[in-house]
Amino acid sequence: MEKLKVGVILGGMSSEKEVSLNSGRNVYDNLDREAYEAVPIFMDADGRLWVIPWQLVSQNTTTDIVERLETEARRIPYEGLAREIDFAFISLHGKYGDDGCIQGLLELLRIPYTGPGVLASALGMDKHLQQKILRAAGIGVPDSLLVREEEWRRDRAAVRKRVCEHFPFPFFTKPIREGSSVGVTVIRDGNDLDKGIEAALEWDRAVLAEEFLDGIEFSSIVLEEDGVARPLEVTEIMPQSEYFTYDDKYMPGRCRKFTPPKNIPAAMVERIETEVLRAFRALGFRSYGRIDGFYLADGRILITDPNSSSGMAPSSFFFEQAASSGMLPSMIISRLIENARRIHQEKCGPL
Ligand SMILES: Nc1ncnc2c1ncn2[C@@H]1O[C@H](COP(=O)(O)OP(=O)(O)O)[C@@H](O)[C@H]1O
Ligand SMILES: [Mg+2]
Known part of the structure; x- marks a missing residue:
């Protein structure tokens, strides 16, 4: 029997392209070769797709890959993608990657893909809209205020007043x-606010x-x-x-993580599991998702x-929690693929 050709899409157009390269490389390395044929696909900063030789997957930065695309890789137009792969494992992160854009393209090309569909991916990316939806579903979210760029450019003093009167420092x-903590700032006093808003803008x-x-x-x-759907540990x-x-997220040996939690009481962990499942459903996520929060x-x-x-x-929450449930990386990767194939067979219209 012919093996399913799984395109592992990595790189991309977002601030998280290097994170994506790390993710994609790990997925590529751990894809079960008995069941699947792996096709590494690089998305460059202009959104163009390239089938790259497996040797390029081991490059340290996307820049190293980009320099070798013209000579070593093969450019594929979007409409040619379905001839190269039967299935897309999306290892892209951030804008155009897990926000519904590539999902929409794959829907048009009729290529099934990992993770939630167009709308749920877009909601997973938008912190303002997701809070509205979760709040409406009775799920606890932080108190927040939205500041639009035009409002900030028009009247900074009014924005400073509105925000600083609302939140204590x-x-x-x-x-x-965004993702990976890009553009996130702690505002300690009024002097930090301009810097924080400009960094986010x-x-x-x-x-x-x-x-x-x-x-x-x-x-x-x-x-x-x-x-x-069930939460892992x-x-x-x-x-x-x-x-x-x-740096805490990606520098080796830096952040400590405990699976299961060390300092959260068991009864609270159960409540966390209930809440993350409710959030998963409220946002229409399918196949898998990662829900983060705080126990106050x-x-x-x-x-x-x-x-x-x-x-x-390798040391992501994803594989750490899979390991805690007895699943090797290859096993959970296969699960994501098989989940997605079933979901895409059953869907009515785009996912
Ligand atoms: N309201 C908050 N209170 C305390 N810490 C926060 C808050 N918002 C963000 N953080 C910290 O900043 C990190 C990144 O913020 P987050 O909203 O998760 O964005 P990202 O999508 O970039 O991960 C969080 O993991 C958390 O440690
Ligand atoms: Mg986060």
């Missing part, structure tokens, strides 16, 4: 659509100001099995910085960052 500012046209959550941060992978995050920064000192559980996708580097 410190509080957080962040772009509405580098990445989007709107900024979210958020109350500071004092508690323990957690991350929970929700995974479907035969169509039933929850991870407690113990950053070495003031919060869970880019006053006992509340808030959902802060539901992701329609997850980093897949």
Whole structure:
């Protein structure tokens, strides 16, 4: 029998392209070769797709790959993708990667793909809209204010007043659509606010100001099995910085993580599992997702960052929680593929 040709798409157009390379490389390395044929596909910063030789997957940066594309890779037009692969394993992160864009393209090309569909992916990316939806579903989220760029450019003083009168210091500012802590700032006093808003506006046209959550941060992978979604074992995050920064996320040996949690009582972990499942459903996620939040000192559980996708580097939450459930990387990767194939067979219209 012919093996399913799985295109592992990595790189991409977002601030997280290097994170994507790490994820994609790990997925590529761990894809079960008995069941699947792996085709590494690089998306460059202009959104063009290239089939790359497997040797390029081991490059340290996307720049190293880009320099060798013309001579070693084969450019494929979008409409040619279905001739190269039967299935897309999306290892892209951030804008154009897990926000519904590539999902929409794959829908048009009729190529099934990992993770949630167009709308759920877009919601997973938009921190403002996801909070509205979760709030409406009765799920706890941080108190937040939206600041649009035009409002900020028109009348900074009014924005400063509105935000600083609403939140006690410190509080957080962040772009509405980013990941990997890019553009996130802790606002300690009024002088930080301009810097925080400008840092976030580098990445989007709107900024979210958020109350500071004092508690323990957690991350929970929700995974479907035969169509039933269940959380894997929850991870407690113990950053070495003031919060869970880019370096804490990706620098080797830095952040401590505990799966299961060390400092969250078991009864609370059960409540976390209930809440992350509710968030997964409220946002229409399918197959898998990663729902992050905080367990606060006053006992509340808030959902802060539901992701329609997850980093897949070796020590990511994804593989750590899979291991805790007895699943090797290759096993959970196969599960994502088989989940997605079933979901795409059953869907009516785009996912
Ligand atoms: N309101 C908040 N209170 C406390 N810490 C926060 C808050 N918002 C963000 N953080 C910290 O910043 C990190 C990144 O923010 P997050 O909203 O998760 O964005 P990203 O999508 O980039 O991961 C979080 O993991 C957390 O450690
Ligand atoms: Mg986060």
